[in-house]
Amino acid sequence: MTEKAVEETFAALFALIDLRQMFRETKPTYQFNSEQKKRIREIVERLKHSLEIIEKELIK
């Protein structure tokens, strides 16, 4: 168990908040433009990165 896992837990939560904001900005049709799609991709990548570190630090 390391501080890194805690840090990445917050990073992942914050990334999900950013995703939540995307829903708010595009409701109720959710028609994402290319800039928004790019942003979503970045958020998902950020999440994957955080989860990989959490998994490595806590389970593997």
Add this chain to the structure above:
Amino acid sequence: MKNVINNIEVRAREELFININPIQPGGRLTPEAMKAIIAYGDGYSTCDWCRKPFRLDKIQRPPIDEFHTELAKFLGMDQVRVVPGARRGFQAVVNSLVEKGESVIVSSLTHYTEFLAVEAAGGMVKEVSLNKSNIVTAENTAQKIEEVKKETGALPKLIMIDHFDYMLGNEHDVCGIAKVAKNYDIPFLCNGAYSVGVMPVNGKEIGADFLVGSGHKSFASPAPSGILATTEEWADKVFRTTQMVGDLTKRRFGVKEVEMMGCTLMGANLIAMMASFPTVRERVKYWDEEIKKINYFAEEFLKIEGNKILSEMPRKHALTKVDTTESFDKIARTHKRRGFFFSDELKERRIVGEFVGATRAWKLNTYGLTWDQIKYLAQALQDIARKYGINVA
């Protein structure tokens, strides 16, 4: 949708629907505020680095002291405190200035919490009438002051007027009223619950002695949260510190402010306010765009035969009262779902926040919607009208 726990449902209406609730849009959180709540949700989270003189507005980590300084500058006032809602701001000022039986001038559209603040202090509210356009003017305020003076033999102790009221979202002549207040040497509290945080507001330019704001109405902050700002002239009175000494222990708590009950807005609510502040500071610059949006919406709304707007026109605020008695209410009169048909139709189009079941006079607020969402909303209302045979120009 999963529940938070047991029967507490996830509130996802801001993610799933266009929300036109009249009082909610300005308090919708920024992503930064949401993150702050995650990180600072624990009870006394702001107190980790509280050092002498042990008062919330003096804490340097996180930079709460700096926030107070910057917030005062932003509002064009000398000193500011955060409070649990605008109502606690009214209460602090009224408690400091008004004695039992004394009068306080308020508007005929004043919020009920201003009544309560006066009542709690033992004072009496004296309401200023509206002009034909439902505006509180300087002239009517001066007239009311004279009436109170004649009736009670004394001048009112305070004038509290809303910058924009909650019933119509109309702008009232706070600058003119401030001048009248100065002429009579009566302190003036400007209630900016619907303006501070969504549009540029400068307390000194208005001429206010006190400026009150609401975090959850207009500052992208959770409830309860609010702002009380004042000038150097009044700060010592409203933010006076305790003089009390314990008779047995001789304890005193010198730095604590009486009206603030010591520390005010602790924990996540304050940090969320701070986290939203950079966005708030920026977003007020785009108020004109919000006004363009509501006026576009109003234009489209009025294309529906029978629709009326009860608020002043053109709109100066996104909070707007409308009247659909001669349009959607006509349908409601014979519809099996009565007024709920309208809510059903809105919800089907992913729109919520209207007063459910109301089809006569009701309020909406378009603040913060994107242009796409504004157009969608206007189109949705016209579609509903067409569906029920109401003419759309």
